Amino acid sequence: MNYVEIVGKTREEAVEKALLELNAKIEDVTIDVEEQKPKGFFGFLAKKELRVKVTLKETKKTDEDLEDFSFASKGFSLEDDKKDDSKILKESVIDENSKEMAKKFLEDIFTTLEINAEINISENEGCLCIGVTGDEASRLIGRRGESLDSLQMLTGLAVNRDRDKYVKVLLDIENYRAKREESLIKYANKMARQSAKQRRVIKLEPMNPYERRIIHSALQSDRYVKTYSEGKDPYRKIVIEPKYK
Incomplete structure (x- = not known):
């Protein structure tokens, strides 16, 4: 695409x-x-x-460009929401200035909202990882992490303002993303078993690209079902289809 x-x-x-x-x-x-x-x-x-x-x-593709579609070799289709973001990570350049900008941006927001929280920033495989802890900060997660995703996007915009090299930002609050990933994997397996047993197509609720990748990854090697996405964001959803009807 x-x-x-x-x-x-x-x-x-x-x-x-x-x-x-x-x-x-x-x-x-x-x-x-x-x-x-x-x-x-x-x-x-x-x-x-x-x-x-x-x-x-239109550009001439090189061998390096083709590596960006590594998910395809693992059973993924080449749909837009299943692409690997390895190219962005390889080009992500993190320095002390980007860390300071991210911290100051979040501190200003927390101060305005009168939220007490601790901010921890680290670097992992070219990604600026920001962990926020504090009971009061949990109210910024929102329904299914929608507010958290918006705050992450805004932080990314603040960090990358007037920069030549892109910095990928991953924001988490009270370890929400790990808990959500675990929940999504269990949900994916449950729906896959239901689809295979009943031999019918199951459409999941709309999810963001990050959550769709988790579902695709969890079921990519399943013997009985396959997955694909349909629709346009923000209503794009995963479809689980039995391989044997």
Whole structure:
């Protein structure tokens, strides 16, 4: 797939999501922006949304580029939400300045919201990993981690402002992501067994790209079912289909 269409509250938000989906840098794409009409009660309290279409520029692929599709060799299709982000990680450049910017950005937010929390920042395989602990901070996780994902995106935008080299940011609060991953894997296996036993297609609820990758990975070697995704974000969902009907 050489393009994606993403809806976001701001151009920067939508473009960042699209770049992650395509595993591309800003100079490797063309961007078309369309402003959506605001939705709301007679226009009050309504927020405009932007739909951006981000298209990869035509370039000659090298052997190194082909390595970015390593998930395909492990049983994944080449759909946009199943791509490995190894290219972004290899190009991620972390320095003390990026760590300080991330910490200050979060500290300012916590101060404004009057939240007491401890921030720990580390580097892991080219990723800036930020762990936040504190009971009060847990309210920033949101339903199924939606608020956490938004805060992670905003932190990434703050860190990468005016930078030539991209820094991938992973934010976690009270070890939520590990707990969510464990829960998703159990859920995937349960739905897979149900799909195989009843010999019927099961569509899961919409998930973000990070959670869809967990489901795909958990079931990639399953003997009885296969998975694929359908729809467009934010309503894109995983379909579990029995191999033997």
